[in-house]
Amino acid sequence: MNEELIIKGKLAKEAANSLSLLSAEEKNHALLQMAEALEQGVHRILEANKEDMRNGRENALSDALMDRLMLTEERIYAMADGLKALRGIEDPIGKVEEMWIGAQGIEIGKMRVPMGVIGMIYEARPNVTVDAAGLCLKTGNAVILRGGSDALHSNRILTELIATAAEKAGCPKGSIQSIEQTGREVVTEFIQMTDYLDVIIPRGGAGLIQTVVKNATVPVIETGIGNCHIFVDENADLEKAKQIVINAKTQRPGVCNALETLLVHKEKAKALLPELLPLLNEKGVEIRGDHFTKEAFEDAIEINDSDYAEEFLDLILAVKVVDSIDEAITHIQRYGTGHSEAIITEHYSNSRKFLRCVDAAAVYVNASTRFTDGEQFGYGAEIGISTQKLHARGPMGLKELTSTKYVIYGDGQIRK
Template identity: 55%
Template structure:
């Protein structure tokens, strides 16, 4: 694949040049000055609710006119509570430890050299994302806190919202020592420019896609910039024979319906055959009362009157809506085998009280987050105590699971000597 070479006429050239300058400034700023900038960004959002919501209303109306699904409209929607959440998130980031202010390790080698492994920013981070404008504030804050400049490329369905948010965030940076070019937005939603962005090696140090399977696969196939793969969430919950039925029912409903359009929502339920006749009707009633349609195998359809027959795609795809795939499995081995085959490696859970089964599940399920007796909805940087997240990585190199501040840094070795030469 040929890398795109930028010229001064290309819109990315200016963005990249400004971002590189900003990243150099950020690299040298003390934590306190970055924290002041984050608090100023939070205050700017608070002051500009009306402006942001007006822009978002335009996007919502355009989305409805263009036939966006209810799930995508839900992702797109901002309201005062969500804006307050953005404000709170930026304030929380300001209170977190700066990852670049510390060394991971220090030691002295046999030659008397003092060696330190120090955290450093990645540089310029590119974010490609779809219809969630809250990513604009979260990503900007996290990148800045870790000492990185960011270039954002959101989906066309959220263009007005993202433009308003970036203007507001840049306004907040005015008067601080953080350059406003630390946060920039690509306003041209064309696919051609998106492809050029993925290949903008001279202007971007790392690319992070956030969105559905189509977006992520497109970035992985077309990018020449190093990519941190954030995964789609075909999340599973296995109800073992030893499970507490009341707990299982509560967890299933929460994992599925708390927010259906996000990547950590439950998509597939596996129920042990030995307890299916007793437990599945209870689970089905609770799900149906919450408005969820059950897509089941033959055994499920025999037990659940309103279930619809499931096909292969029901077990492979994300619904991101009020649907769930259900399968009855012949014990632990079949459950783990199904997860191995169909999971995207995001978040998978077991409901059980059998200690050995739980330990086997934790050891054998190779996902970024593996849960015991808890909802998969906790796969979230803020819930993990990271103060927010840039995405949830399903790969194993560099970062895995919810990515907080440390995932937005690399490291370098600092070697201090007193005249040593190698013999």
């Protein structure tokens, strides 16, 4: 196995043992020091990010990916604020959530404990480096970060600043580490480090996530492929629909909770589409639609069925006119990725039907899918949005980065 991986794996395993014993006050102090290190290192971070942005332009990254890669002073201070906000969230470690009396009077409880060592693999978004490190430290987990090559320089300086600050604040060496080597071979070895890693969390596009899921021997928490839909029901308020759709598609198109496919009931299509689609187009959105869509907006591009399965992560929108709520639900069941789905309706029964029948981590009534986010849900930062059903689903905050163990109190009982 790669020597760097072995060294960092051993160091992380040792660090995890000590991290699990830190008090909430000690971890909160470290988070504050990490935040201040980011604020003091703004110039260094921006210089490193310029190099990544320059390389991104040379490699012809899309505008959406460039936006995800770009750091500004405002974004850096937002990352620091995220670390500070974690200090105000209750520390789950050591909390006994349940207590009951078992056989012969033994007292049984379930206590929240760290997972141990978490491996993070992610693409293009340097803020994930800070979010993941902060969440892992708050929950007593060591973390090994493997960011994408597009953000190599940004991730390197971010990791250096926060890891050094955490260590100076009393956290063990190896609590926060990153792997700088690139190449598929390193990724394959990393996700098979069963001697050192307790869980792998991939965060990125479909290709990355599927590669990890198919090849990892370490347990995986699958996150974030977001082919998200909004269905405008026949009972929708059209003004609400227009505002929600425009927000979900254009507010930040390169993220996993952005709208990718708009489904419109045939009874609302003639009233909505001729007004809505030009507004989207003015904001740079390319419209791909069926023949009803093209009738409503002549600049629409004829859609292929494969487009309905696409996570564009760009200013591209698939549009389909449907005959009923049942057809909309069937479409979502076929093409959705279990991330975030929404219905716009003023009809109570239809909203309830949509909530019951649509299988996704987050299902909305009359709101933008862009709210599927740890901060928006009140969790502080998030490490990702889980689209699977085991252990964690939806935005993953502190609790989702813990496990439990049974603690049992007795007074000399023996089993008969």
